[in-house]
Amino acid sequence: MKILTVNGGSSSLKFNAIELPEEKELISGYFEKIGLEGSFYNIKINGEKVKHEVPLKNHMDAVEYLKKELFDNHIIESLDEIDGVGHRIVHGGDKFDHSVLVTDEVIKELDSVVDLAPLHNPPMVECIKAFKNIMPDTPMVVVFDTAFHQSMDIEEYLYPVPYEWYTEYGVRKYGFHGTSHRYIAKSAAELLGRDDLKIISCHIGSGASVCAIDAGKVVDTSMGFTPLAGVMMGTRSGDVDPSIIPYVMKKTGETCEEVVNDLNKKSGLLGVSGVSNDSRDIEDGIANGNERCVLAQNIFCKKVANYIAMYNNELNGADVIVLTAGLGENSSATRAGILKNIASLGVKLDESVNNFRGETRKITTEDSKIPVYVIPTNEELMIALDTYEIISNQ
Ligand code: AMP
Numbered sequence: 001m002k003i004l005t006v007n008g009g010s011s012s013l014k015f016n017a018i019e020l021p022e023e024k025e026l027i028s029g030y031f032e033k034i035g036l037e038g039s040f041y042n043i044k045i046n047g048e049k050v051k052h053e054v055p056l057k058n059h060m061d062a063v064e065y066l067k068k069e070l071f072d073n074h075i076i077e078s079l080d081e082i083d084g085v086g087h088r089i090v091h092g093g094d095k096f097d098h099s100v101l102v103t104d105e106v107i108k109e110l111d112s113v114v115d116l117a118p119l120h121n122p123p124m125v126e127c128i129k130a131f132k133n134i135m136p137d138t139p140m141v142v143v144f145d146t147a148f149h150q151s152m153d154i155e156e157y158l159y160p161v162p163y164e165w166y167t168e169y170g171v172r173k174y175g176f177h178g179t180s181h182r183y184i185a186k187s188a189a190e191l192l193g194r195d196d197l198k199i200i201s202c203h204i205g206s207g208a209s210v211c212a213i214d215a216g217k218v219v220d221t222s223m224g225f226t227p228l229a230g231v232m233m234g235t236r237s238g239d240v241d242p243s244i245i246p247y248v249m250k251k252t253g254e255t256c257e258e259v260v261n262d263l264n265k266k267s268g269l270l271g272v273s274g275v276s277n278d279s280r281d282i283e284d285g286i287a288n289g290n291e292r293c294v295l296a297q298n299i300f301c302k303k304v305a306n307y308i309a310m311y312n313n314e315l316n317g318a319d320v321i322v323l324t325a326g327l328g329e330n331s332s333a334t335r336a337g338i339l340k341n342i343a344s345l346g347v348k349l350d351e352s353v354n355n356f357r358g359e360t361r362k363i364t365t366e367d368s369k370i371p372v373y374v375i376p377t378n379e380e381l382m383i384a385l386d387t388y389e390i391i392s393n394q
Contacts, residue, residue: 001083001392002026002076005383008087008127010119011036013062017075017082018384026075028380031062043069059123063130085131085140086387088179088379089124091117092144093170099147099386101394102128102140110142116170139394141387148182149175151217159225173229175221177203181211183382184322187375189216191360198315200308203377204334205325206234206277210304212311212318220314222307228264231303234277237267238303272296279331286333297337305341312345318370321347323363324377330357335374339363345370 001021007014011034017026026045033039039056042049056062070076087102093113100106107125114121128140149157157173158166165171184201199213208231212219222230222238232238240263248259270277273296275285285293312318321342327334332354339349346369354363356374364372 003384004085005380006087008124010123016380020388059130084387084391086383089142090120090145092146096144097150099143139391141390143383145176145178146174148178149218156220173224176223176227177209179379179382180377185213198319200311200318200321203325204327208233210307233268235265235268235270237263269296301337321372
């Protein structure tokens, strides 16, 4: 079966075509600056990447180019050869605890949770409509970033705030990166040959979250009502005292939205270092003696380590810790920094194996109390597998 996976942002669209059950990637692409000046897309096939600069007025234009690339590269000869399309959706509220087939009813339900993700969900729904336009009869599936975390208990997802905020307005912890954490839970279970594992999954990329999982059930996760909460990230602050917001508003004259935007876009590694949100630039800064880069890196590693220690407690002792996503897979300095800060758990880094990128590997010594693995995440494959399973059981 040929499955397309689609991840639509407000001005971007990522896609992959995957052959299942072989799990073979056929082609992938990334459209950027949709609706803006300087729009373009990249196509990756057989390990080669080609860039095309083209005007993209809207997502429909991107979908037309995507279709053309599928034909020109002989991935398909007819659109009927696409057996299903899996769409990533950021927020499913508390209505969706698993991936579902797209129906008119589901589209209506998605509209009803739009308040919870006003920036993220609408462009993703636009993408579904654009694909429905060119392949009205192809089954489509939606896969939610929040769904995996719906298995959390109320003691973990309820904030200690007026209870009516939860019952009336849906204020609670939702958690994000669920597709990645679910992939990590599945891969760790396969790797270690056990489905009862207590796992601490650390998705540390430009966005970052830590998730405690017990036998496939989420016990706790660091992102919250929105992806702003939890550990420090590339440009997001992670947890801060909310009283900072009115204080900074008074000092700077900014609106509440502007200060929250600062916490989302000007904080984290970027805010502390003043250099970049990208850990490669932070590592260069450290090599050149930039003290704020040192500070940014140290705070980042401590924040992740502290969540790991907290989740080790919540799990009553983890069986395995997994590092994944951009930094987890590629930055040996960040891996070493995090592990140094969880030495109290008896975790011991094996420095002789830590210098690598993008592979599945154990990075702790044999006598480490908890083994730590690096496992590259694959959200696209997870989306494709869900789509395959749902349409095969129709
Ligand atoms: P992601 O959001 O998972 O794509 O992660 C992107 C982030 O991973 C980048 O912003 C970098 O901070 C980090 N990253 C990617 N490659 C490397 C690398 N080779 N060394 C250090 N950090 C990296």
